Amino acid sequence: MKISAETYPTSVEIPNNLSDIQNLIVQHNTIISGGTILQINWEAGVEKPKHLISTEKLPELKGIEEVRLDGQLYMRIGAAMTISDCLNNSFVRKNASILAEACEKIAAPAVRNRGTIGGNICSKIGDTIPVLLVLEAQLSFYNGEQEKMISLRKWLAKPTPPSSELLTNIFIPIINAQNYSFFKKIGRRETFTAAIISVAGYLEYEEYNIKAKLSIGGGAHLPCRLTLAEEELNKGMKEIDWSCLYKKIQDDFSSYTDPFVTADYRKKVAANLFLATIKDFVKKQRKE
Ligand SMILES: Cc1cc2nc3c(=O)[nH]c(=O)nc-3n(C[C@H](O)[C@H](O)[C@H](O)COP(=O)(O)OP(=O)(O)OC[C@H]3O[C@@H](n4cnc5c(N)ncnc54)[C@H](O)[C@@H]3O)c2cc1C
Incomplete structure (x- = not known):
């Protein structure tokens, strides 16, 4: 059977090591790994690229x-x-x-x-x-x-x-300091679902001093660190101003509204998730 270029218009390069791909990373080439996102895009009507470079054998x-x-x-x-x-x-x-x-x-x-x-x-x-x-x-x-x-x-x-x-x-x-880290993903159902919002945090605590790293992502958000909220926590105050932190988390990232969930809802969910987790962490540290 003759297979025409129209039936299979995409060529796939499968290099065996990095030096093989010197000239392949040029415009109009698309890198493909598992292909699970690219496949969704193509099914949604995004034009298939002419040339794919697979990472499979590198x-x-x-x-x-x-x-x-x-x-x-x-x-x-x-x-x-x-x-x-x-x-x-x-x-x-x-x-x-x-x-x-x-x-x-x-x-x-x-x-x-x-x-x-x-x-x-x-x-x-x-x-x-x-x-x-x-x-x-x-x-x-x-x-x-x-x-x-x-x-x-x-x-x-x-x-x-x-x-x-x-x-x-x-x-x-690889860090050996005592720390607590968390990841929480909120979707429209419990499992096998895209995120409405996901949050992650890394917390260290010593003598009332908190070293916090907080980030947000999920859905179509461009993931980012929450620098305003981190600064508020890292001030080393004996009493954390929780309402100020709640506001700073919401001001610290851009969100979006889609047919299911508003930007305001996503911001509130994120702020609630962070506050509940950090409050719990601080309470435990102060008891020890
Ligand atoms: C049913 C379903 C559910 C999913 N649920 C989730 C979910 O809950 N959470 C989630 O995060 N994702 C989800 N995904 C998306 C996806 O499966 C994952 O994000 C997966 O890790 C993408 O990896 P991939 O190798 O398949 O990427 P690919 O589709 O191969 O590539 C994705 C993008 O990255 C580029 N790329 C790939 N590898 C490289 C590289 N080495 N260097 C430079 N560019 C590269 C490609 O060109 C493309 O632009 C889901 C997908 C499906 C089909």
């Missing part, structure tokens, strides 16, 4: 291990590791338990077995992003010539065109 994008960079210990996660790989990895569970929690709340097992952490991040709306923001993750990207590191926070702020650079690895600092 060894540089595989593995989860401890590495030392400039004297700091990191957990390196290859961008082509699936969401299930991250969820089931004991090293991830030990050193970044909230990442495993977030992975557990992504889609159903079939999608988690196919979708990758790299694709989740590069979509800029994935549920792992708020968690990786409070864990202060660094990303490495390959531009066809060399690999460069950038913090996730800085990368999110850049208007990077999709597929212009290949995400190769995620580096999460």
Whole structure:
């Protein structure tokens, strides 16, 4: 049977290592990992690209291990590791338990077995992003010539065109300080659902001093850290001004209204989630 180019108008490159893709990252190429988001887009009518570059066989994008960079210990996660790989990895569970929690709340097992952490991040709306923001993750990207590191926070702020650079690895600092971290995702039902909002936090406490890192994402929100709210908590006050914190959380991010949920509702849900969790944490610390 003759297969015409019209039937299969998309070509797929499956390079075996990074040096094979030197000339492939150019305009009109699209990087594909699990393809779970790209597939939804195509089904929704987005035009299929002419050329796909698959990350499937790149060894540089595989593995989860401890590495030392400039004297700091990191957990390196290859961008082509699936969401299930991250969820089931004991090293991830030990050193970044909230990442495993977030992975557990992504889609159903079939999608988690196919979708990758790299694709989740590069979509800029994935549920792992708020968690990786409070864990202060660094990303490495390959531009066809060399690999460069950038913090996730800085990368999110850049208007990077999709597929212009290949995400190769995620580096999460390994921190031994006593801390409490949390991830909470609110959807329109309990499981297998997209988020209305998701929040993540990292809290350290010593002698009334709180060191807080808070972030928000989920749905179509561009994930971000809540700097105003963090500053309010990090003031080191004996009595936290909860109503001020409640307001600052709501002022700290932009939201949106869709046919199901208003922006105002999302903001209130986020503020309530943070306040309940932080109040509980502070109460426990002051009892000890
Ligand atoms: C039914 C269903 C439910 C879902 N539920 C959730 C959910 O609850 N939470 C959630 O966060 N997501 C959800 N998703 C979205 C998706 O499955 C995950 O975000 C997944 O992790 C995406 O990874 P992927 O490898 O499939 O990405 P792909 O579809 O392969 O790629 C996504 C984007 O990232 C780019 N990209 C991929 N890899 C790289 C790379 N290494 N370097 C540079 N760019 C790259 C692609 O070009 C594309 O723009 C769901 C999807 C489906 C189909």
